[in-house]
Amino acid sequence: MSTKKQPKKEPTHGLRKPALKADRITFYSHPQAPLCLTHDVPSNSLVVTAFNSSSTSTSPAMSQATILNESSSAIHSLFSHTKVSPNRLVYITVGLMFEPASPKPFGGPKIRPGYTEYNGTTVASLVQYIVSASFKWYWACRGRDAIDFLTHNVNKARRLHYDGDADTLNELMLKGMKKAGHIEWNKPARIPDALQHRPEVEPNLDRxxxxxxxxxxxxxxxxxxxxxxxxxxxxxxxxxxxxxxx
Structure with a gap:
């Protein structure tokens, strides 16, 4: 009497199923507060300001386009209060932000992190990208981590400028230019005169x-x-x- 042999099963121990990675969604019990970046002149810093969006508020609601324009202008205003070109500080900020380990939407897999979606060719388009990407992430109910990350690094770039380590600053600036695609990776880069470091002492209003x-x-x-x-x-x-x- 013949018996049918059962097909041999491969051992399953030690095998891992690929993890499913999904973007974190934040659920709000109340409507999101309209946020905007502003230049706080007394502290010489970029801050996140929340506006009252309730129906009883007398102030008009800000459109998303207005929020993006005002936030971009706030960054330019903050960087304009130094002796160096604001473009230099923008590139330093990008050098700090454009890393795979950064929070989304800028970070991600090393092969293709989020910041590779940027394809502009001007500093103005670069500012527009980092601002719009941060706010669109917030508006998509994914939390305000990206907005806080942007604010932190804008203020850090300004603080590093006043610390005066020209070598570190130049390295960050060139890194930002390369990751933004504004200069080539495999060619030696020369810093133009308009983007050179100019040492200065941070102003102190209580001095x-x-x-x-x-x-x-x-x-x-x-x-x-x-x-x-x-x-x-x-x-x-x-x-x-x-x-x-x-």
Whole structure:
């Protein structure tokens, strides 16, 4: 009596099914607050501002196009308050943001991260892309991580500029230009004069100076000194001084 042999089954232990990766969707119990990027002049920083969208609000609702334009203008306004070209700081920002490890929509697989969707050729189009990509991700109910990520790196680029490490800044700028496709990867790049680093001290709105004239015995000469101070003015005995704001 013959018996039918069962087909041999391959062992399944150790085999993993490919994980299904889906974009995280955020569900809101209340309507999303309209957000916009603004240049906060007192703190010299880019901030995320939420506008009241309730029906009782007297302020007119902002369209999505207006939000994108206002946010792009805020970045340009912040970067215009330095001695270097705003374009340089935009490229430095992009050098910080365009990484596979960055949050979506900019990050993603190393073979094709999200930022490779950008195909513009101008700095204006680059700013428009990083702003619109961040806000469209938020409007698609995927959270505000992209907006916060953009805001953080814009402020970081400005802070690094005032730190003054020209080599690091130049490396980030060239990296941003290459990843944006504005210069070629495999060719040596020369930084044009318009994009060169120019060292400067970060302005401090609370900074005061004390100007005083010490009396020089026997010489009849007077010398002026400037002492930079923050906070209280120390009492210099025997010296005439006046408080003035720089």
């Amino acid at each position: 005061y100076s004390v100007e005083f004239t010490p009396r020089m015995k026997g010489s009849g000469l007077q010398q002026n000194y400037i002492l930079s101070m923050v906070g209280e003015v120390e009492n210099h005995a025997g010296e005439n001084f006046c408080l003035s704001k720089e």
